[in-house]
Amino acid sequence: MKRKLISVVIITFFVITISSAQKSDVNDTEASYFNEDGKILGIGMVELDLEQNYFGKDIIIYNVKGKTKVVIRVTVSDVTTKMGGKLYSLNNQPNPFLPRYFGNNPDYFRLIFDCVRVTSQFYEVVIDQTTNETGFIKKSDSLFKFKTVMQYVDEWTSLGLSFDRSQNPLKLEPSDHAKDVYYDNHERNKIESAEKIEMKGDWMKIKTQNKLEGWIRWKRDNTIVIQIYFAC
Structure with missing residues (x-):
């Protein structure tokens, strides 16, 4: 009985470890392909x-x-x-x-x-x-x-964009204080692709690959925080 209990504990440990590793791999892999456009160096x-x-x-x-x-x-x-x-x-x-x-x-x-x-x-x-x-x-x-920086972002995001949902959550309104748009696979979709709908100040209304609409920041302080696609 004691041996069976030890076996169950060991198996459970490995299942949890593998599951956690797989989840980490998903986020790590997604993150490795995400490159925000970066700091704005000029006018x-x-x-x-x-x-x-x-x-x-x-x-x-x-x-x-x-x-x-x-x-x-x-x-x-x-x-x-x-x-x-x-x-x-x-x-x-x-x-x-x-x-x-x-x-x-x-x-x-x-x-x-x-x-x-x-x-x-x-x-x-x-x-x-x-x-x-x-x-x-x-x-x-x-x-x-x-x-202008806004014209540049507006032009190139017509080809699509990606954003890091863990750092730049999808919002119901263009405000840091607005509620997040949430869905079931939120944790497994750290990096998301989207299409632009409109821009308003430092915010951009988008539709995600999961067909959800909301607002994200395209700029925070002096940095463009989304990834821009420069070719189809």
Whole structure:
């Protein structure tokens, strides 16, 4: 009888342990794929205008003296970056060119900078997010366009978004004090995908993958706290 009791206790322990590990794995796996858009470093964004013909052209960022500092070129099979006298191709790592978003795939090329200052002739932009090094883009360069932070988020979330429900719960109203929208699998869906319905201040009304509607924060303090999809 004593041996049977010990066996039951051992089996129960392993079942609970495995169950807890599986639940942890789900959340850990989801979290590992979630990357919030991050801290806002400037007054807006300067991004490559995808409606313009940039293919095969030199995309140029200048230094403070107006000399060429970075040259990016997109071809059929590669995206090259010339910086600091060195040429980096698509597969060269590490690449010191680290703007807010650099989608260096020729088929889905994207280029977005934090803009820290606007002068009469230039946008000053962050070209290295780790050091805050900046460069300059000519305002007359038709390959680029300026967006406010809200315009940037509104534009790119048209492709969808993800949010961390444990840190950014779905609310009935656009307020931190509003009640949460709750459902049965709440604990097993830490990271959720959603589509945008509308924006209001720092809040965004969304519809989740589970067809629930509510409000989440897209921005908290000076950080964009949702993950944005830059390609379908």
